[in-house]
Amino acid sequence: MKGNDLLRKELLALLSGGEAHMDFADVVARFPMEHINSKAPHTPYSCWHFVEHLRIAQWDILQFMIDPDHVSPDYPEGYRPAPDKKADEKDWYVSVEGVLSDLENLKGIVSNPETDFFAPIPHAKSYTIFREILLVADHNAYHIGELALLRQVLGIWPKGFEYLTGRA
Numbered sequence: 473m474k475g476n477d478l479l480r481k482e483l484l485a486l487l488s489g490g491e492a493h494m495d496f497a498d499v500v501a502r503f504p505m506e507h508i509n510s511k512a513p514h515t516p517y518s519c520w521h522f523v524e525h526l527r528i529a530q531w532d533i534l535q536f537m538i539d540p541d542h543v544s545p546d547y548p549e550g551y552r553p554a555p556d557k558k559a560d561e562k563d564w565y566v567s568v569e570g571v572l573s574d575l576e577n578l579k580g581i582v583s584n585p586e587t588d589f590f591a592p593i594p595h596a597k598s599y600t601i602f603r604e605i606l607l608v609a610d611h612n613a614y615h616i617g618e619l620a621l622l623r624q625v626l627g628i629w630p631k632g633f634e635y636l637t638g639r640a
Contacts, residue, residue, distance in 0.1 A: 483582045
């Protein structure tokens with residue numbers, strides 16, 4: 473396997489999860505809608521807040537890579553909903569689908585044999601696709617782990633779910 477093909481394969485595995493950490497789809501599977509706004513004690517953010525934060529941050533990085541005119545949200549307030557904001561079921565599904573859809577778009581960039589991982593991004597010369605993909609994967613893994621732990625602390629981890637795979 474050539475170097476770029478191996479790199480592509482490893483980056484896709486990193487984005488997909490399931491090796492050193494759970495994947496996003498597993499951690500939100502069978503999520504009880506009555507708990508999307510639940511918070512652990514001493515924690516300002518609900519389960520939905522974590523999902524929406526993942527969506528916003530991942531979307532921002534994707535847009536930064538592909539759109540030279542993209543303007544990122546203000547930091548930090550633009551990267552997650554206010555702690556008192558509540559979601560309904562529609563909000564939950566919009567957030568979840570946004571994460572999954574943008575993740576597929578990122579995988580598409582990685583899968584494209586024309587992607588030069590180490591060339592400067594044309595509109596941001598000190599950044600590369602490689603750096604941005606690692607940033608997304610690292611950020612996602614961190615917060616997916618938090619959400620998995622939050623589900624366990626709240627007692628809403630599905631019975632029969634294997635801890636490491638998320639599958640029954």
